[in-house]
Amino acid sequence: MFLSLPFWGKGLPYKEAGAGVGFTRRGGSTSRWYRSKYKEPILDMLGAATILKSEGHDIQVYDAQFYKTKDFDDFFNHLKTYEKPEMALIRTSLPTLNNDIRIVEQLKRRWPDTIYAVFGPCFYSDYVVDYVKYRKTFDLIIVSEIETVIGDVYEKKSHCDAPGVYRKIGGDYIISNPTRLMSDLEKIPPLDYSLIDYPKLERFFLQTSKGCPVSCKFCPYYLSQGSKFRVKSITRAVDEVKTVVSNFGAKRILFRDPNFAFLHQRTHEFCKALLKQPIKFEWHCETDLHRLRPDDLELMSQAGCTRIAFGVESANLMGIKNKMHGKPPQVDILKEDIKACKALGIETRAMYILGIKGDSLGNILETIKLSMELKADISAFGLPNFYPGSNLFNDALKAGRIPILKPFNEEAIGYFDAISNQSEPPLIYVEGLEIEDLKLLRDLGFYTNLVRISRMASKLKKMVKKYRIKKRLKKRLSFPIDV
Numbered sequence: 345m346f347l348s349l350p351f352w353g354k355g356l357p358y359k360e361a362g363a364g365v366g367f368t369r370r371g372g373s374t375s376r377w378y379r380s381k382y383k384e385p386i387l388d389m390l391g392a393a394t395i396l397k398s399e400g401h402d403i404q405v406y407d408a409q410f411y412k413t414k415d416f417d418d419f420f421n422h423l424k425t426y427e428k429p430e431m432a433l434i435r436t437s438l439p440t441l442n443n444d445i446r447i448v449e450q451l452k453r454r455w456p457d458t459i460y461a462v463f464g465p466c467f468y469s470d471y472v473v474d475y476v477k478y479r480k481t482f483d484l485i486i487v488s489e490i491e492t493v494i495g496d497v498y499e500k501k502s503h504c505d506a507p508g509v510y511r512k513i514g515g516d517y518i519i520s521n522p523t524r525l526m527s528d529l530e531k532i533p534p535l536d537y538s539l540i541d542y543p544k545l546e547r548f549f550l551q552t553s554k555g556c557p558v559s560c561k562f563c564p565y566y567l568s569q570g571s572k573f574r575v576k577s578i579t580r581a582v583d584e585v586k587t588v589v590s591n592f593g594a595k596r597i598l599f600r601d602p603n604f605a606f607l608h609q610r611t612h613e614f615c616k617a618l619l620k621q622p623i624k625f626e627w628h629c630e631t632d633l634h635r636l637r638p639d640d641l642e643l644m645s646q647a648g649c650t651r652i653a654f655g656v657e658s659a660n661l662m663g664i665k666n667k668m669h670g671k672p673p674q675v676d677i678l679k680e681d682i683k684a685c686k687a688l689g690i691e692t693r694a695m696y697i698l699g700i701k702g703d704s705l706g707n708i709l710e711t712i713k714l715s716m717e718l719k720a721d722i723s724a725f726g727l728p729n730f731y732p733g734s735n736l737f738n739d740a741l742k743a744g745r746i747p748i749l750k751p752f753n754e755e756a757i758g759y760f761d762a763i764s765n766q767s768e769p770p771l772i773y774v775e776g777l778e779i780e781d782l783k784l785l786r787d788l789g790f791y792t793n794l795v796r797i798s799r800m801a802s803k804l805k806k807m808v809k810k811y812r813i814k815k816r817l818k819k820r821l822s823f824p825i826d827v
Contacts, residue, residue: 345429346393348386349447350408350419351440359437360384360549363564363602364465365731366437383409385540385549387600388465389435391527392494394536401498403539404429410541416450431459431501433490434482438466438731442760445481452481459483459502463490465568468524471732475760477510477517478752485510485517488525491532526569529554529576534587537594547596547628548588552581552614556602558632560657561735562700562728565602573606582617589623597627604629605636605644612640615647626650633692634677638684645688652685653693658700659714660707678718686721694720696789699727699782701739703774705823712789712827716796723793725786730763781820788813792827 351357355368364387386407396403404426413419432451436444448460461484466472468487476485486493488508496506504511505520529551537548553575559566576584588594605611626648633654636644644652656673685692696715698708715723730737730746740746746759774782791810798806814825 345404345406345426345431346389346433346435348389348407348409348435349440349444350411350413351443352413352415353443357437357440358384359435359440359464360386360600362438362729363568364388364437365468365564365568366439366464366466367729368439383544383546385535385537385542385545386435387535387549387551388463388490389433390535390537390539391532392433392463392490393539394533395491395494396498397536397539398533399495405539407540410544416447419447420451420454428455429458431461431498433486433497434460434462436462436464436466438472438763441466441472441476441763442757445476445479448481461486461497465489465564468568469732473510474750475752475756478756480512480515483512487522489527491527492525526572526574527554529574530580534584537588537592542592547598548592548594549598549600550581550584550588551600552576553601553604553606557606558603560655562697564729564731564734567731567733569602573603575607575610578610578613578617581614582621585618585625586621586623589625595625597625599627599629601629601631603631605631605640608635608640612643615643615649618647624648628653630654633681634671634674636681638680641681641684641688641690645690649690651691651693653695655695656714656718657695657697658703658707659710660700660703673714675714675717682718682720691722692720693722693724694718695724695726697726697728698785698789699774699777701736705774705777705781705785705821708774708785709825709827712785712792715789715793716827719796721797723789725789727782727786776821781817784813784817784820788817788825788827 348359357366357368359366361367361384389405389407393403393405406423406426408419411422413422432455434444434448444462448462451458452460460482462476462482463486467485473485473487476482483502484497484504486497486509488506493504493506493509497504497509500506502511507521507523507525508519510517510519535550542548553573554569555572555574556563556565556569557571557573559571585597588597628651629649630653633652656678659673682692694715696711698711728736730740737746788810791806791813795803795806795810814827817823817825
């Protein structure tokens, strides 16, 4: 049985987001979430389950995001409607790690004979692996990408000695080969969405490539997927699209590639191949918009693209010098492409990060002004995420802003409870600012752009909110906020 476990804490966890490492969005009530159709399929779990099913094995998938439960007893009563498994494979994520450990500890009391294995992209980090070993909850810890070893894990179970698989023997974990295997996307069959409650999905997820050679130092993609760009062939990618559209009625697809249009010629070939198919659907992607020209965008639009997300990141040139992110934003190119997208009916989502190494209050305000100049349909502002093993994390550790947690103790448990995309980053990079200031600046960027795009009926409310944010910032910082 594959299990994505429920989460009863604050916020809404998205295990597939952030290259599968996961994050938690703000928001205290989960009732609205469960009423919504918007669910996110978990690609590596679905891929591994599809592999086993395609080989003739009888497997079950329980994804708790499709079911509303209020506590463990409620969850377990629902779980009992499934057949008790010989092995439970738990798909975890960084923000839900402690939550998942606690639920499995309770599951073991109800199903003591079941073998419990844990996997997920967050195990790119030795720090996370060592922490899970310290908790001693699981019989197997799968560090390799699950699709590469699922056959061996299923066949050998607790005796699996595949690369990147830790086995618990007695009170210790041993591993025969510590190599972390990365998946060959060409060998993963088209995802079988019948394994989950797919009619509840607003959009389907597919992946035609993994890895990102750009390797921005705050980004989880290069950490969990590596910097090598791995691709599916055009034929395999198009076949998978045809499968989800024809077999499951997909009308909207999000390509979860970290940099969809990284290979210019491949993008053209893929779009032209889609245009030859007698299927209709719309699709979204995330990519580096700098790499695309208006004629590329026109072809993508013809092939069904209706939304592009892209990172502008920052107007902070020191951040680039410190190798926090790639090249400086080329404003003229971005303006031209955003204008072309608007003409084609492609929605644009620009992403910015505030408070990276080398940032200052002035830099952050310039980044917000840049967002106003570019005029994307949606402008999203985030704060740094201190993923274990990233440059941000290592710098914070050296500076003493993250406690040294080895040997692991209760403080470590508290630390992993706090990790998420909405956690409060240790501010070692921006002198004179506190976390509350960064949050206000993030909200300032958000409302500044909302004022621009809101209809007249709601514009006044957004302007009042923006005014109050600026007033609080001026009071806190004694600095003119000219945005």
